[in-house]
Amino acid sequence: MRYGLTNDKSATESERLQWRADELFDVLSRPEVWRVGALSQVLSDLLDMLLNALQLDLLHLRLKHPISSAPIDIGRGEQLQGAVSLPRDILAILSDSPDLDVRKWSSVSQIAIGDRTVSVTAFPIGLHSELGVLVAASRRPDFPGETERLRLSIAANQMTIALQAARRFGKRQRIAAIIDRRLARRAKELFNKNQELEAEIAAHKRLEEARRIRDIDIQMVADAVPAPIAIMTADGRVEAVNRPVLEYFGKTLEELQRWTANDAVHPDDLAPSIETWAKAVEAGESYEIESRHRRSDGVYRWFHVRGFPLRDGNGQIVRWCVLLIDIEDRKRAEEALRASERNLNVIINTIPAAVWSARPDGSAEFFNQHYLEYVNRTSEQMRDWGWTAAVHPDDLNALTRAWKSIMASRQPGEAEARLRRFDGTYRWFLFRANPLRDRTDNVIKWFGINIQIEDRKRAEEELRETQAKLAHMTRVMTIGELTASIAHEISQPLSGIVTNSSTCLRMLTADPPNLAGARETVRRTIRDGRRASEIIARLRALFNRKAPVAGAVDLHEAIREVIALSLNKFDRDGVVLRTEFVEDLPLVAGDRVQLQQVILNLLHNATDAMSMTDDRARELTIRTERDGDGAVRLSIQDSGSGFDPALVDRLFEAFYTTKDEGMGIGLSVSRSIIENHRGRLWATLNEGRGATFSFSIPRVPKDAGGARGFGDRGASGGGCAARTEP
Template sequence: MSIVFTPKDTQMKPEISKSDSSEDTFLENIVERLPCVIFRCLNNCDWTALFVSQGAYDLTGYIDQELMDEGVPSLRSLVVPEQQAHVWEEIQTAIKQELPFEVTHRLITKTGEEKWVMIRGEANYTAEYCTSPDATIPKLILDGMMFDVTDQKLTELKAQKDSDGLHEIMVESIEGVLIHRNERALFVNKSLINILGYESYDQVLELEKVSALFAPYERYRMDGYIQARMNGEAAPTNYEVDALHRDSSIRHLEVKSSLIYWREKPAILSAYIDRTKLKVAQQNAERQRQEFSHTNRLNMLGEMTASIAHELNQPLTAIVSRCAAAKNRISTDNPDLGKVKQALESIEEQALRSGEIIKQLRAIVKPKTNQYETVNLNDLLDECLNFIKVEGLFFNTRIKTNITPELPLVIADATQVQQVILNLIRNASDAMQGLTNSDRCIKISAIPHDDSAVQISVCDSGKGITDKQEENLFQSFYSTKEDGMGMGLSTSRSIIAAHNGHLWFSHNTEQGVTFRFTLPIDVDQQGVRND
């Protein structure tokens, strides 16, 4: 069984050979049920149809006979006018190169609706064409199929529109944008160029490795993030990094990174926000806070001068007295060397005591930067309790303690935390001025706050805090004392906040107030301590 096409003047319709009617019916069913339009046409300016399958009705709204009759509509007239020249040129180019043709274009249906179609086919070179090809090109016959690709094309156009919109957003974004793959930059926007001081896009796109954009000490970390993300492994999506400006200065950037598909392949998209000014401001604020903290320690030391002088005077007086006694014993005819030895041992003891007092004072007064480390709070509190003896608090105030043995280790700057504790104790002592010795009581507690922090509290039995005082209590330069600088509680709260802790107070049921603060537990070291 075969399909035979006869000339146009005999209707140019395919005739089915009569050899086997069942095969004829089978072939007709296949042709008509294909999800496309099968056509044969002349390669003339109208692409005059010689045969069109019945599927043309579903696609174009025209029955097959309408498209095969001379006149309008022709197959060419189905192509939207603005694309007719392009479709013609694509098909003729393929014919000249003796290749199959494939063209996608918009089609106008009988009802005026536009659809996207793809036509595939090839030229049927007749014997007449082979004899005189130059003269007979218009008589070429084109055999092909026409597919409805409207849904696919609309999806592609939407994706392209979204992609163009994303591209426009990235280009115009005030955030720096970088897309890279295999350590090479694929896209960079103007904002990132400006942030890092480059003069052109090519200067970034031509870099051998995008890690060159970062400070040398950051490159190993950045390479690790990039490799992990490309391998589908866990990597931070939000982080900070120090980038290298073209003038060799450092820019502090906040980064958001994710894995995307760029031109159908995995790539990394990173958005950069310049936080340099904010970082510098934070550093200046931290430096100022440390200066205030140092000033507060000096102020506290000034208030303690009389007590310190009194405490130092005691061992110094004892040393002078013991020296005189030893000198007198040695001057006798028969000195008692045992007594001399006792005097020397007493002198040594008093000298060591004086040295310890001076050591503690130097630790408080000496300016220092933050040194966060694992701290044993039990030892730190013991040092604080020993130090307050210098002020003579134990002589006129009862000190009660409730300190949990072997408290969890914390991450802190020991000197700063000690400063906060001493400041709270001094405030508690000042709040009880005018009370009798029997009524003066300070309670110091240190207990687990929860699974992640330890709580330290200082409770007094003083007159308490008024509502007006409470409103401004933690503000800088506000003090309830006539001669106070107003830096103690403000600095203390800043110190605790810098430790990721919290400082607050509450009114006691009977009288006085209790100040409390928390410090985070060093989780890594806690397991070691528990072992």
């Protein structure tokens, strides 16, 4: 298959050479030709034409397939005497280099093959022989002549252009092939120009011709790069630029060659650019610099300029490649970020609170100015764990434990501690911390703020020494009402003591004395005495101002003791008491006396609420139940007149009362006591008549061993509907 490569004997040698080159490009543009066999046939035809046109003894072409990189070896010419494989022998003699770098060869070599001497010359296919090599040989001693060298060089150049275009065609889309055609047409124009100047080429030196061809390749490389790029000579002169450079600067190549003397570079960046460039040329090393360059409309934009040397096979710098990367948008973004950071620092340092940040491991890395001024320490002194020096020694361990707990939970948290002020005084602060997470939910930083709560702490303390006084007042106020109950409660064991003493005396004076009965009577006397002592001790604890003592409390037992103190009031006011106690009620955590004070206050309020009830029974029900898995609820339900639903929130306000003679502190103190027990106290209206007051407090944890040892005696059954008897 010849693909249209026919022989026209009427055409001149030059015309035929051009014609075959054009046909070669057209043929290589066809996809079916990229089979190795088809490509070899096309190139063989071309070598035949050159062999005949130049009357050569040998032409050998060694290529890499443009797509598959498979090796292609094509030879044309006579087998000279004494040569078994002439192309391989010649190539072995010319160079030991496996990559066949033609630049390392002599321009013409005289090689003895058998009894003959052959003149051999080679031409690179590609700028650095990367596509292959074309070898020509002749027995004529004057080979090659200038015309022969020129034509072979042009043929190799045409092969290079065609193969490069074809390789791009094979890797890119149809539009890349169109661009390659334009390049080929440009090469054709250059070839026509070369043909017109062929008469003058004989007078030029080979070095100048090679330089001209190389310059053409350099410009092609520059134009193929889509980013602004400039090619400079080894001594720093601008040699070629591509279209993006020309369009950006709006200047000609000659004007850009004078870049050190015009406005292409910003005046403030010109001297550093020249100095950096000069040092790079002197040292022969790559360089980078950021500088502003004037656009065609007069606007200067930031560029990242990178220059790197291009070296030949001997390591000598032959060109400099300078790449210009527009970084104006990045520069503006960086400046905006710096401005934002400056504004953020101003804001953070202006906040009238102690702001800080810490690393994921908890070590501190930043403190705002307010924090540093408050503790009178520098940022270096506070970093990592230096901040702990400003914490009160008594609070440091608890704060450290709280901080570690917050970090372990990876959740927001807070703690309280005292910080030393610049004048040496300690004040209370609330430490709050929030985690900053990345997209994978990992904590990458902690941010915190310390808020001074000294005034709040003092107010809370004052509210506690006040609540204690109010609590004591409520206890004292009930003494009058409880006097009768106290007398009734104590009179029973005292009467028993007198009766038992008389019985014991009779038994001892009997004849014979009844010693066994006397001993039993004495035991009952001791029992009644202890009972009277316990009653007095409980009453004394209820009305004194001792600090609360936390422990495990049997709520049923506490209720029974309060009921015993209130039986006389219930009987006097005609109240029918019912108890509905749940079986096996868990112990609660709290202060027994304070809880009894709340129960007593709620019972008396319920009794007072039914004082004007005459049309129905005055029923009072005390109910206990489990409130979920972690709390216990107690409810006191009456059948009185209830309350205004709109005023339910005011019932627990201090000094608010619905009684004519009340002070309005009982429910307020009761709610404070329950809240201090980490519980809640509330009121609801019954479906019929009356109201129900309830409180819920935490139970003793299930794993608290020995909790029942605080006196739990179980629970009594509910359903006691009869009037309580004195």
